[in-house]
Amino acid sequence: MINTKITAQQSQDVKKLLNECKNVVIVTHSSPDGDAIGSSLAMYEFLKxxxxxxxxxxxxxxxxxxxxxxxxxxxIQFDHHKALSYNHLNMADLIIGLDFNVLTRIDEIGEAVRRARCKKLLIDHHLGPEKFADVIVSYPESSSTCDLLFRVITAIGEADRLNLHAAEDIYAGMCTDTGGFTYNSKDPDLFNIIAELLKKGIDKDLIYRRIYNNYTVDRYRLMGYVLYEKLIQYPELHASVFSLTREELAKFNYLKGDMEGVVNMPLAIKGQKLSVSLREDTEKPIIWVSVRSYDDFPANELATQFFNGGGHFNAAGGKLENKTMDEALEIARNAFEAFRDKLVD
Ligand SMILES: [Mn+2]
Incomplete structure (x- = not known):
């Protein structure tokens, strides 16, 4: 039996909301990742x-x-279809938030969700959920929202209603939030859940290939460029930083999403503990920061203290506004120095 983590009260509350609704809007965070899209579509299939x-x-x-x-x-992509989105939000008798903790993470939709008079449900695994929903299922120790969603649906006794498509979506989210089960994936129940998904017929190898071996040539060359030309390694600290300006991104016909996971690559260096990426926004004077770490190095603390951000213990992010790339690199250097004790052997 899978430990669902869900309390009897939560289970009862979720069940009631899902039984009593008709028109449901599912929302997820800005720049959606595999877990965001996977959990949203799995919930969509389930509700259908x-x-x-x-x-x-x-x-x-x-x-x-x-x-x-x-x-x-x-x-529906809100920024391209605002009127249609507001229509759906106005018609909804239940709004379900997945894979975000605070309403600012869903940009402009957040205000509409806050104002909406209908019932609201939040299922998420980020720290510190905002109390905007009637029912909140928040387990920050869950490896993904998809993992948590499977447990919620199991807890309410409706796992049979998850079809093959929903199982694929859930697997995709579990896979992407753990880097293909290479971090944050020590909970034995994860593998019990995967076993259940396999019984529903998912082809896990094909899903892996669709997610990870799906690069455009431009993106693949961009990865090579980062490693060969841009990586600044601090050998003594087992840490690295790389930067990309918008001109460099343009050379590789950069599309949103092309940098996904690139920050993880330097963690493949022997003994590496920390990787930071600095990416200039294609329009605004913002440098986006990603921080990834192994083991007991707190990526979120570094992101909070130096990059106006936060996140998970081993995967965090932030941003620098109105800084040059040289200044950003200097901030990264200072951050590494400040955390020297946790980086040197
Ligand atoms: Mn997630």
Whole structure:
């Protein structure tokens, strides 16, 4: 038996919301990743099989490597279809938030969700959920929202309603939030969940290939460029930083999502503990920062103290506004020095 982590009260509350709704809007965070899209589409499939009328709305663009999922083409992109999105939000009798903790993470949709008079449900695994929903299922120790969603649906006794498509979506989210089960994936129940998904017929090897071996030539060359030309390694500290300006990104016909996972690459260096990436926004004077670490190095603390951000213990992010790339690199250097004790052997 899988430990669902869900309390009897939560289970009862979720069940009631999902039974009593008809028109459901599912929303997820800005720049949606595999877990965001996977959990949203899994919930969408589940609700359809429950005879409901669900709609998925995302704040903005999501990358191509997630578009193989069933009904991904039915997802409404808010920034391109505002009127349609507001229509759905106004009609909703239940709004379900997945894979975000605070309403600012869903951009402009957040205000509409805050104002909406209907019932709201939040299922998420980020620290510190905002109390905007009637029912909140928040387990920050969960490796992904997809993992948590499977447990929630199991807890309410409706796992049979998860079809093959929903199982694929859940697997995709579990896979991407753990780097293909290479970090944050020590909970034995993860593998019990995967076993259940396999019984529903998922082809896990094919899903892996669709997600990870799905690069454009431009993106693949961009990865090579980062490693060969841009990586600044601090051998003594087992840490690295790399930067990309918008001119460099343009050389590789950069599309949103092309940098996904690139920050993980330097962690493949023997003994590496920390990797930071600095990417200039293609329009605004912002440098986006990603921080990844191994083991007991707190990526989120570094992101909070130096990059106006935060996140998970081993995967965090932030941003620098109105800084040159040289200044950003200097801040990274200072951050590494400040955390020297945790980096040297
Ligand atoms: Mn997630």
């Amino acid at each position: 099989r429950k005879g409901k009328n669900p709609t998925v709305i995302v704040p903005n663009y999501f990358p191509d490597f997630l578009r193989w999922m069933n009904d991904a083409d039915k997802i």
